[in-house]
Amino acid sequence: MEIENGTELQASVIEFKTPGKFFIHIRTVEIMESLRKVTLALQKTYTKTDSSDEYLPAKGEVCAAKYSQDQNWYRGLVQTVDSSLKKVNILYIDFGNEEDVTLDRLQPLSKDIDPLWPSAVQCRVAQLVPVKGTWSEECCNSARQMLLGQACQISIVETLHGEASFAVHITVPKIGKQLDSYLIEQGYAAKEKDAKNSQAECDINTILNTALENYKSNVSERNEENNQTLVPEPITLCIDGAFVSVVTHVTSPDDFILQQLQNASVIQKLQTGLREHCLQTAASVDFRPARGTICCSQFTEDNQWYRATVLSYTSKDKVCVGYIDFGNCEELNVDRIRPVTEKFLQLPMQAIPCALAGVKPILGVWTPEAILIMKKLVSSKFLKAKVVGRKERKALIELCDEHSDPQASIAELLIATGYAAAAAAADEEEERKKHKADSAVKTEDTAPTVPLPEKLEWTSAGLPDSQAVDVAVSVLHSPGEFYCQRYITRDLQALNELSVELSRYCCAESNLFTPAVGEPCCAVFPGDGNWYRAMVKEVASNGKTKVYFVDYGNTCELAADQLRPIVAKYLKHPFQAIKCWLAGIKPLEKDWTKDAIARFQALTRGTQPKVQVVSKNKSGFGIDMRWKEQSIASILVAEELAVAENANIAETPAAAPPASPHKGGSFPHRWKTAELPLNETFQLHIAEVVNPSLFFAMNTDSQVDMQNLQPLMVELAEYCSRQSQHADLKPKAGVACCARFSGDKNWYRAIVLETFDTAAKVIYADYGNSESVEYSSILPIQEKHLEFPFQVVKCALAAQRESPGEWPQSSVEQFKTLVQGRKVFASVQEFDGELHTVNLKSCAEDGSVNVAQMIMEDLSKSNSKSTTPESVAQTIVEDLTNCSATPTTTEPQPTCRTKCCCAHLSQKVDKLEKLLLMVASKLMDPQKNC
DSSP states (O other), X not given: OOOOTTOEEEEEEEEEEETTXXXXXXXXXXXXXXXXXXXXXXXXXXXXXXXXXXXXXXTTOEEEEEOTTTOOEEEEEXXXXXXXXXXXXXXXXXXXXXXXXXXXXXXXXXXXXXXOOOSSEEEXXXXXXXXXXXXXXXXXXXXXXXXXXXXXXXXXXXXXXXTTEXXXXXXXXXXXXXHHXXXXXXXXXXXXXXXXXXXXXXXXXXXXXXXXXXXXXXHHHHHHHOTTSOOOOBOOOOTTOEEXXXXXXXXXXXXXXXXXXXXXXXHXXXXXXXXXXXXXXXXXXXXXXXXXXXXXXXXXXXXXXXXXXXXXXXXXXEEEEEETTTOOEEEEEGGGEEOOOGGGGSSOBOOEEEEETTEEOTTSSOOHHHHHHHHHHHTTXXXXXXXXXXXXXXXXXXXXXXXXXXXXXXXXXXXXXXXXXXXXXXXXXXXXXXXXXXGGXXXXXXXXXXXXXXXXXXXXXXXXXXXXXXXXXEEEEETTEEEEEEOOHHHHHHHHHHHHHHXXXXXXXXXXXXXXXXXXXXXXETTTTEEEEEEEEEEOTXXXXXXXXXXXXXXXXXXXXXXEOOOGGGGSSOBOOEEXXXXXXXXXXXXXXXXXXXHHHHHHTTOOOEEEEEEEOSSOEEEEEEETTEEHHHHHHHTTSSXXXXXXXXXXXXXXXXXXXXXTOBOOSXXXXXXXXXXXXXXXXXXXXXXXXXXXXXXXXXXXXXXXXXXXXXXXXHHHHTSOOXXXXXXXXXXXXEXXXXXXXXXXXXXXXXXXXXXXXXXXXXXXXXXXXXXXXXXXXXXXXXXXXXXXXXXXXXXXXXXXXXXXXXXXXXXXXXXXXXXXEEEEEEEOSSEEEEEEEXXXXXXXXXXXXXXXXXXXXXXXXXXXXXXXXXHHHHHHHHTTSOOOOSSOXXXXXXXXXXXXXXXXXXHHHHHHHHHHHHHHOGGGGO
16 A cells, blocks of 8 residues: 555554654554455464474565464464574564464464555654653553544654654544644653753653652651641551452552452542542642642542542643542643542552562563563453562562463463563562461451352253254354254243343443453344354454354354453353264355255254254264254255255255244235325425326435334344345335345335336335345334334325326326326325325426326326227227237236236237127117217
8 A cells, every 4th residue: 555645544453662762553444454364364274274284484585473372373473583492482473472482383374365565554653752761661651541542643754664664653543633633742752853851841740750650659758747738548468368359550560559459439439529528629739738748639530539649740730640549640731639528538548559470570670671561461360469578668479360271370371471470489488488477467458358259160051972962053154054953841941030130230230341252241132132142253453342152152243331240150061062064965066055054044944853963072062953843954955045065965855844934034015114294385205106097105304213223234134145046036016025225235124116027116105216226135124123114105196086096107207297207296185004095296397286186187088088988999909819818917827828918818819809799889880879
């Protein structure tokens, strides 16, 4: 993709290291689709590859690498090679992240993989430099939180390194300003030309960290010196004590902040009280609390109120504060702080300063990469924390992620990935002995103890090896992939009861779920809005999560608020969805045809077929499925919808049943319709004309209720997506249906106007446009989808006398000329609940005309012409000529041709008798012809 300077782009930030190096995905359909195809091709190529042959790539080579987090294959650029450790450092060129990868997780890049330009585009903020030569961790964290995963507007300023990277201006959506302006305002960066001057300025980050350290180290002394200033006590911990925790702030593995999860409700109650207090307390220019004073501070990122301590003043209007319950600090305007009352100071400080046990930096100081990995390992997780000692006024803590499989020690993960070294056991043992006396000290935290969460374990239902059992097909993709449930009453009853309990739990559970591939959760199914058990299959870069519903077999992509964490008791019942395929057959070509899928669905719909296992592997079961003692595989082979993989399948079965209509849907002749206003004149849009006695129209003055229509369209799309398309379903004219619009491939409510051999003409019931669609794009409609009135209404022209049973074509054409493409005004004469009888006036340049009057005059002329002896005689000749012709009818033809001809000739004879009598009467009374 060619990108010129000055180009404006929509992009997502996918990896952020520093303002001088971050990666984006350019948000275009073509790029995202190309990336998807490359990723799928990589999984297909390498998933079953034998990696026994060791492959050592060269530095700068692009290869295929298996990512440690999700075990999928991606394109990677080799940045460094360590042949002694059999390890290389990989930059994933489509996503921007890096990691060390062992040789057994590398493969040469296949020539079959499309040589797509790297999807991750490297960028840096244009014309900006850090104030102290390197980007501070606080700066990187702040920018990362605002940008990572966000869609942003990006402007290309300069192309760097021969189009390998770009200098850009990037707008931060959360604050509505450019990142460079924000970084300069916060004192993190300066314009390149002002860099020298900025070195002399005060480093805000240094002030904050130093002041916070002074505050931490002097809490006790400050309390002794000034008893008038009430400061919450720190939480004290017992050696060998354990609790469930969340990490709220990370400076390094030697300096991070924990909160005890058991105090979450207490903290939430505190926040509510602070918010109410601060909303009632006005800002005051005279409120300038001294250093070390506790106050309320409004955090700039979420505008919520928290307890904080004043660290220092950086200017007349700026103050630095440290948040005593979370451990982070920031500079903000003085008008964002308020005095705090004593009742909010009773609760101990919830931020627990900690150091990670068992690790030390490899080079003496923690590298930015090690700190970043630490943050990723602990972010948004419930971790078991065990106090093993004290280190420099911090609790020495062992952290373990018990929800991972297998359970993971954070220290061991840092060591295993090469970002930390193991700390000497003797040093830590000394720390334990040194503070052993502290083990008798009780914690001052009075919050109730919460038990540690249970480890999540689950099982899946299966099929017995040598027994035929009844099943119900829950999801059907093709004969090569479908999902069954064992048809056991007690299991299905247990599943129903579980669903009820799960819905109650999820409605009460407010915590959102942090998705990880392979983790179980609770998920909303958009089709009915209910909660079900699910498993995370994929976490997309757009924030959506693809889940697999473990009791039914279908998959869906959901937003974060549609997921909830699951607890162990809801995993005791085995997952009910069993993946299967019909053994012994394969598709005629590469993929299963629509006809084969539709036939298989027809044979299994509404039944509990018997199945027996023929083969099995880790993913599911190859089965023999029976319909009325006949092998369904044999039926598909006999009907030439599949081919046999062995001779046993090729037997010719007895006749199988025809495909049945879609379950739960029909082609009704009646539906609710919008009502046109009575006793008033309004403009009417004539959308389609059958004849003057039946046409379809829309009121141009009325507004469509999109608030109700939009959810209906979503539900209709969900219903249609679960159906298989049947080309043999041929509805009659005049019925309602679901039809797929060729313009956007979406499903809409429609009415069938005409039918042909392979297609039907439909009018879309809520929009008024019409087109011809193939029968495979027409489905029955469910009754619930008819409850919202059709916006297109059926109308008939109000006539002064009775309309003919069959309108002459000339009258139909004249009616179309008068009403279609013209401004038409209408008034309703009658409405019987289905059909509006209307008076119409058609407007033209030379004035308006009464449509009914014009049509009736034309009809009278046609009738008078047809009653002359000459016209009657001509009709007789035409009828006699055509009497032997095959009748034309839209109804199914009888099987007996003789019977068909006789019936038709009988009708002709009756008609001829009437015509002859008319001719005779006119000849006998010539005066009537004058």
